[in-house]
Amino acid sequence: MLIVDQVSKVYKTKVKKGLLRSKWNEVRAVDQLSFELKPGQILGLLGINGAGKTTTIKMCSTLLQPTSGRIEVDGLDSVKDDIRIKGLVNMIAGGERMLYWRLTGRENLEYFASLYGLNNSQTKEQIKKLLHDVELEEAADVPVERYSKGMKQRLQIARGLINDPKYIFLDEPTLGLDAPIAKHLRQYVKKMAREQGKAILLTSHYMQEVEELCDEVLIIDKGKLIAHDSPENLARSIFKQHHLRVTIQKVSDDILSKLRLMLQRYRGELQLCYENGQSELLIRSEMDITSPVLDFISMYYLSVIKITAE
Amino acid sequence: MFSVARATFIRNTISMIRAYPWSFFIGHILSAIYTVLFAYFAYHYAFEEKLDSRFVQYTGSGDYLTYVILGGAIYSFAVSTLMNVSRALITELREGTLEALLLTPSLRKGYFLGNVTQQIMITSLEFTVIMMFGLFFGLNLDNMNWLSGLIIWSLAIAGFFCQALLLGSIMLRFRDTYISQNTLFVIMAFVSGVSFPIQYLPDWLEPVSMIMPLTPALEAFRNCVISGQSLMDNMSQITHLLLLSLIYFMIGSISIRRMEKRVIETIFG
Numbered sequence: 001m002l003i004v005d006q007v008s009k010v011y012k013t014k015v016k017k018g019l020l021r022s023k024w025n026e027v028r029a030v031d032q033l034s035f036e037l038k039p040g041q042i043l044g045l046l047g048i049n050g051a052g053k054t055t056t057i058k059m060c061s062t063l064l065q066p067t068s069g070r071i072e073v074d075g076l077d078s079v080k081d082d083i084r085i086k087g088l089v090n091m092i093a094g095g096e097r098m099l100y101w102r103l104t105g106r107e108n109l110e111y112f113a114s115l116y117g118l119n120n121s122q123t124k125e126q127i128k129k130l131l132h133d134v135e136l137e138e139a140a141d142v143p144v145e146r147y148s149k150g151m152k153q154r155l156q157i158a159r160g161l162i163n164d165p166k167y168i169f170l171d172e173p174t175l176g177l178d179a180p181i182a183k184h185l186r187q188y189v190k191k192m193a194r195e196q197g198k199a200i201l202l203t204s205h206y207m208q209e210v211e212e213l214c215d216e217v218l219i220i221d222k223g224k225l226i227a228h229d230s231p232e233n234l235a236r237s238i239f240k241q242h243h244l245r246v247t248i249q250k251v252s253d254d255i256l257s258k259l260r261l262m263l264q265r266y267r268g269e270l271q272l273c274y275e276n277g278q279s280e281l282l283i284r285s286e287m288d289i290t291s292p293v294l295d296f297i298s299m300y301y302l303s304v305i306k307i308t309a310e
Numbered sequence: 311m312f313s314v315a316r317a318t319f320i321r322n323t324i325s326m327i328r329a330y331p332w333s334f335f336i337g338h339i340l341s342a343i344y345t346v347l348f349a350y351f352a353y354h355y356a357f358e359e360k361l362d363s364r365f366v367q368y369t370g371s372g373d374y375l376t377y378v379i380l381g382g383a384i385y386s387f388a389v390s391t392l393m394n395v396s397r398a399l400i401t402e403l404r405e406g407t408l409e410a411l412l413l414t415p416s417l418r419k420g421y422f423l424g425n426v427t428q429q430i431m432i433t434s435l436e437f438t439v440i441m442m443f444g445l446f447f448g449l450n451l452d453n454m455n456w457l458s459g460l461i462i463w464s465l466a467i468a469g470f471f472c473q474a475l476l477l478g479s480i481m482l483r484f485r486d487t488y489i490s491q492n493t494l495f496v497i498m499a500f501v502s503g504v505s506f507p508i509q510y511l512p513d514w515l516e517p518v519s520m521i522m523p524l525t526p527a528l529e530a531f532r533n534c535v536i537s538g539q540s541l542m543d544n545m546s547q548i549t550h551l552l553l554l555s556l557i558y559f560m561i562g563s564i565s566i567r568r569m570e571k572r573v574i575e576t577i578f579g
Contacts, residue, residue: 011575063412063574086415097406102325114317115414143328159410 002037002060002167002199007069009055009223029055031223032069037199039166042189044214044231045203052223053203057169060201061091073167087116089167092160094175096152101145105136105155108144109162116163130158133188150181157185161192168192170202174209186213211235235286243310244283244290248302251279255300262296263289278305311420318424326432334393335436338386342440345382349505350375350447368507371536375448380532381504383440387433388470388524389495394429395422395474396491399566400481403573412570419563426471453538461541462530465551469523472555475562482569498524523558526550 009030014022030052037043045053058064059071062082071078073085100108106127113123131137134154144152153173160168170189174182190213192198204210210217211231219227219234227234256272259281263270268285283293290309297304353359353374366372398421402408411421441449480490498504501511501519508519519525530547533539541548 013576058574061413063409065571083415086413089413091409091413093409098410100321100325100407101405102328103321107321107324111317111321112410112414114313115411115416117313117415163414 001039001072001074002201003070003072004033004035004037004056004060005070005072007033007056007059007066007071009052009059009064010067029223030059030066030220033220033223033225034069035218035225035228037167037201039199040193040197041216042193042200042202042214044210044217045201045220046205046207046210046217047203047220048205050222051220053220054171055223056220057091057171057201057203060167061089061169062086063091087163088165089169090160090163090165091169091171092156092173094153094172094177096149096156098156098159099144099152102143104141104143105131105147105151105158106140108155109158112159112162118163126162126164127158130161133161134158150177153177153181153185157188165198167199167201170200172203172205174204174206182209189213207231207235242285242288244281244285244293245306245308245310246281246283246293246297246304247306248279248281248297248304250274250277251300251302255302258300259296262292266292311417311423314416314420315423315427318421319428322425322428323431326428334390335432338390338433338436339439341389342382342386342436343443345385345505346379346440346444346447349378349382353378364509365507368509369532369536373448373450373536376450376536377532378505379441379444379447379449380535381528383437383444384466384528384531385499385502385504385524386440387437388466388498388527390433390436391426391429391467391470392474392477392494393491394433395426395471396478396481397487398422398425399478399570400485400487403482403485408570408573412574418566418570422471422475426467426474430467451535453536455534455538455540458539458541458544459531459534462527462534462544462548465548465555466523466527466531469527469551469555469558472558472562473523475566476558479562479565479569482566482573485573498522501525503528520550521554523551523554526554 007030008028011027011029013025013027015025016022033052033056035043045056047053055064059066059078060073062078062085065079073088076085076088078085100111103111109127109130110123113126118126131140134157136151136154136158139147139151144155147155157173173189174185177185186209189200189202193200202210202213214231217227217229217231217234218225256270260270263283263285266285266287266289268283268289271282271284273280273282283289288309294307361372361374365374369377371377399408402411445451477491477494481487484490497518501508501515502522502524503519504524508516508525511519526547530544530551533544533547
């Protein structure tokens, strides 16, 4: 299991103040973050740019050391046992970096297999399997510089799996990919977790991707954990709450009951208040139900004073 | 460690075959050839083959052209070794592969060993071309003690490699290759006895020459080639070279690891 316990990361950067003077600036990228990642689980890390997602992933993969707190991978400490942890984890980042462009896809994988200490037969077997999985068998002996963006990204995935890691960190893996390729990648990620028991930590900008893949989602902002829940609950509570405020002439209880019934079909909630002989309806729902509400109003010839969507 | 070295050797050789920066190769050879030609014309036409009496006293020989050609060849060899090894990590950084490399549990010693063995292929070729060119302009190998010369040459590679580790960490620190390496190369060319004995240097500059592995390597190599001396005759230079190698290796290994971490911190900070 991967345990991130009260981890903080502070970067110290030098800022120029004039020609000769400079000043150290401290940036708290991750602040007291805690979570656990179990085998077979896909955990999403969601946040805007600069929220601390990539820093968290780099710390988990031992590239960066936490300023405070503790990261443990299968009981090993990320600072003291970094070399042993490196054999258990791997990271796949979006984009076209982390590959040797002058080497072919196969040569890249052979090189990384050597760096992970795989023997000849393991290397051959693993490369054959990975090239098949990422559908690069035909392009295996073509230099990477001639690959398309999608092919490079698929080779990146193969590189990230060359050591058969127990823990995989995916840093915006579908960044810049075409929709069908991104979909294929998502299916592959799901398969790795469900069928091979890999623990996957995924950062993404796309809520849809997180909803589709993750068992749990952490939302971080300025390095701090602000929410931790299932994607469904988070989507309901944060991302898809539509508010519609309608002010109408006072209506009968019968019409209000019919409105409540209609809203139930759309999983909407009604909050009502009366003021100066008018009814103010606050309608909350997961989806935008402005159209059905307007249909309802026109069906019962209600006169609308004001309507706002939030 | 050796499997990493072997893999890095193969990777570099493939990259070199596909896209070798031949300008480096030609540049190193040309630079040494200019040194040889300059020395040849200056010796014959400017100084009319007259040497300062101190030259013989300092070097134990009056063969100035062999002295300079060997200086130019070994200097070129040192520059190539330093350049190729020290640029290895910063090149990974620039090409976006440093993170992938640092993610692996591989030992950095193996990585550098692979780099140095691969670059020896190229630098040996450069060295051979310069020596062959030198034969037409006064290089005399008649008295050469080949075995001792070869051993000194190997020890020199180790010395330059250790110095390259420190240079590499300086490059990573300042994210610069041009100024750091060229400053060092100019100083090396001036203080290490490439074209004149270090005893000609002002007293205050001599200590600088003593911290360059090129100085004892060059002195011992010349002794083996020009005077045919054995390893035993050059024990003080060999000890000097080994001591410098050890010091550079210790400082370089520690600093390069620290710089790797710092670079990653800086990228994200």
